[in-house]
Amino acid sequence: MSILDSREVGRALSPRSFAVAHQRPNNSFLGCSRITDYEVLGKIGQGTFGEVHRARSKRTGALVALKKIIMHNEKDGFPITALREIKLLKLLSHPNILKLEDMAVEYPAAKITDKRKRPIMYMVTPYMDHDLSGLLDNPSVHFTEPQIKCYLFQLLEGLRYLHASHILHRDMKAANLLINNKGILQIADFGLARHYEGEVPKPHQGGGEGRRDYTNLVVTRWYRPPELLMHLKRYTTAIDMWGVGCVFGEMLVGKPILAGKSDVAQLQIIFELCGTPTDENMPGWRSLPGAEGLVLPPKPGNLSQRFREYGSGAISLLRELLKLDWRSRINAIDALQHPYFRTAPFPAKPHELPSFEESHELDRRKFHDRRAALPPAPKGGTVGRGPHDGPNDGFGSRNGMNGRPGGGGGGGGGGRYGRNSRGPTEERIPAWSRDRGLPPRPPLPASADGSGDHTDLYRDRSDRAGSGGTSGTGIGTGIGIGIGIVTGDGRPWWITMIGRGRVGRGVVAGRRFGSGRGTGNGTGTGTGIESGICIADSDCGLFSWCSIPFRPPAWLALGV
Numbered sequence: 172m173s174i175l176d177s178r179e180v181g182r183a184l185s186p187r188s189f190a191v192a193h194q195r196p197n198n199s200f201l202g203c204s205r206i207t208d209y210e211v212l213g214k215i216g217q218g219t220f221g222e223v224h225r226a227r228s229k230r231t232g233a234l235v236a237l238k239k240i241i242m243h244n245e246k247d248g249f250p251i252t253a254l255r256e257i258k259l260l261k262l263l264s265h266p267n268i269l270k271l272e273d274m275a276v277e278y279p280a281a282k283i284t285d286k287r288k289r290p291i292m293y294m295v296t297p298y299m300d301h302d303l304s305g306l307l308d309n310p311s312v313h314f315t316e317p318q319i320k321c322y323l324f325q326l327l328e329g330l331r332y333l334h335a336s337h338i339l340h341r342d343m344k345a346a347n348l349l350i351n352n353k354g355i356l357q358i359a360d361f362g363l364a365r366h367y368e369g370e371v372p373k374p375h376q377g378g379g380e381g382r383r384d385y386t387n388l389v390v391t392r393w394y395r396p397p398e399l400l401m402h403l404k405r406y407t408t409a410i411d412m413w414g415v416g417c418v419f420g421e422m423l424v425g426k427p428i429l430a431g432k433s434d435v436a437q438l439q440i441i442f443e444l445c446g447t448p449t450d451e452n453m454p455g456w457r458s459l460p461g462a463e464g465l466v467l468p469p470k471p472g473n474l475s476q477r478f479r480e481y482g483s484g485a486i487s488l489l490r491e492l493l494k495l496d497w498r499s500r501i502n503a504i505d506a507l508q509h510p511y512f513r514t515a516p517f518p519a520k521p522h523e524l525p526s527f528e529e530s531h532e533l534d535r536r537k538f539h540d541r542r543a544a545l546p547p548a549p550k551g552g553t554v555g556r557g558p559h560d561g562p563n564d565g566f567g568s569r570n571g572m573n574g575r576p577g578g579g580g581g582g583g584g585g586g587r588y589g590r591n592s593r594g595p596t597e598e599r600i601p602a603w604s605r606d607r608g609l610p611p612r613p614p615l616p617a618s619a620d621g622s623g624d625h626t627d628l629y630r631d632r633s634d635r636a637g638s639g640g641t642s643g644t645g646i647g648t649g650i651g652i653g654i655g656i657v658t659g660d661g662r663p664w665w666i667t668m669i670g671r672g673r674v675g676r677g678v679v680a681g682r683r684f685g686s687g688r689g690t691g692n693g694t695g696t697g698t699g700i701e702s703g704i705c706i707a708d709s710d711c712g713l714f715s716w717c718s719i720p721f722r723p724p725a726w727l728a729l730g731v
């Protein structure tokens with residue numbers, strides 16, 4: 172059965188079969204390069220994750236973005252959230268999803284004085300000229316309706332693909348939507364994404380019912396739907412659709428439409444816009460844990476009033492996206508069919524859109540002073556902006572590239588990929604919010620609460636924080652020998668290595684040598700030897716699996 176067939180019947184694929192069914196073409200992922208294969212041109216983002224740099228591939232001349240994976244505490248090993256982001260991105264292939272093209276490794280300097288022992292890994296993606304949040308902050312940029320429709324349509328196309336592929340993004344927001352000067356929009360930042368085990372959305376059926384519990388500590392507050400704010404754990408793809416509604420409204424008015432300063436305030440302003448919950452517009456809301464003690468006199472929302480200047484089509488779609496009832500909230504399939512896209516003015520074609528001055532989170536600072544009315548900065552201070560990265564700085568002075576001045580700037584400790592600079596319930600403000608007043612991400616849970624979301628990010632982070640549980644992730648160097656199966660067309664092709672490791676399956680980067688021979692279109696055997704670094708997720712068992720392409724130059728593969 173093809174992946175499409177399985178989507179149609181809505182069967183929840185296991186993560187492994189999902190991965191197998193989504194295997195990207197071999198030539199779409201370079202493998203693992205050295206950082207010196209790229210010429211670093213400058214920093215474009217500094218978030219909680221660390222840094223994003225603009226760079227040029229010395230091999231192809233193409234502009235790329237390098238996202239550094241920070242390891243705040245080397246003992247914790249390679250962040251599991253980064254592992255998941257890499258694994259998911261490597262599997263996905265859609266024009267509206269940011270493509271992971273390569274991984275780049277920066278090895279520590281040989282000098283004895285260099286305390287850094289571990290290599291630094293960078294995710295390599297195509298360079299995009301803007302993120303939507305930065306673009307909206309640029310006072311010289313004014314979106315037209317055809318332009319908004321064009322971006323929104325692409326966003327929905329990307330999300331339809333993600334949801335049909337059983338993936339929840341869980342951090343839908345303007346800052347995570349990248350746009351280039353060819354008018355293409357791509358969904359980025361899969362650090363909170365995860366495999367979704369419920370049924371995939373079907374036409375005219377909204378988001379449907381959830382099948383299992385996940386943590387509700389996801390989604391940046393201003394884009395967080397009411398069911399999450401009221402602690403629903405059995406949520407669905409509808410949580411991303413709420414975020415689309417917030418982004419749509421933001422494109423219309425030019426700034427975030429639901430900028431709550433606390434979770435309680437967030438619910439309040441949602442109810443002002445969408446009306447207070449009732450048994451009709453949000454069935455079952457009273458039994459949500461977060462609804463306890465809420466006394467809400469029925470009150471209609473002011474959405475039509477607030478958005479009246481944008482016309483009935485926009486209001487109607489916005490209303491569908493911002494439905495309090497997550498079960499009947501419109502899904503991406505139906506949103507793409509909404510009359511809004513079929514009435515004049517029609518969506519622009521991407522190539523018709525104007526190009527703009529680059530707008531990234533660091534560029535945003537230059538717009539700050541020019542901006543008349545910024546939304547107020549949310550509470551929370553700059554928590555999460557942890558200590559200096561120290562040995563994990565990257566682009567070390569030995570290669571003379573980019574030269575982060577004296578290691579200054581803090582490197583964004585304690586972000587999604589780290590944990591040590593904020594308390595378990597603290598929230599933090601990403602770097603970009605300093606300029607635009609964007610909200611903190613969800614707080615870490617006080618404890619792993621056994622919600623059943625065993626593979627969840629926060630759950631894993633709290634495990635790593637020492638509450639027991641698994642032994643964490645690891646990174647190590649080693650050499651391995653494996654035998655495996657070769658599939659292909661008679662020529663050496665793929666071999667799946669099974670090797671014993673200190674850590675479980677995960678990212679393996681290094682040089683591999685091997686040989687194998689397939690029989691026709693069937694299978695065969697092969698042997699191989701690998702050396703390099705292995706970054707893995709220790710809750711996955713003792714054995715490491717890696718598929719090794721023998722066709723150069725791809726010699727990195729992610730285990731699934």
Ligand SMILES: Nc1ncnc2c1ncn2[C@@H]1O[C@H](COP(=O)(O)OP(=O)(O)OP(=O)(O)O)[C@@H](O)[C@H]1O
Binds near residue numbers: 215218223236361603
């Ligand atoms: N491929 C890219 N091209 C251009 N800019 C990029 C690219 N990837 C990321 N950026 C810039 O870096 C910023 C942060 O990237 P990303 O969202 O992936 O990291 P993050 O750690 O998840 O950030 P945060 O947690 O602070 O939202 C983006 O908002 C964008 O401005």
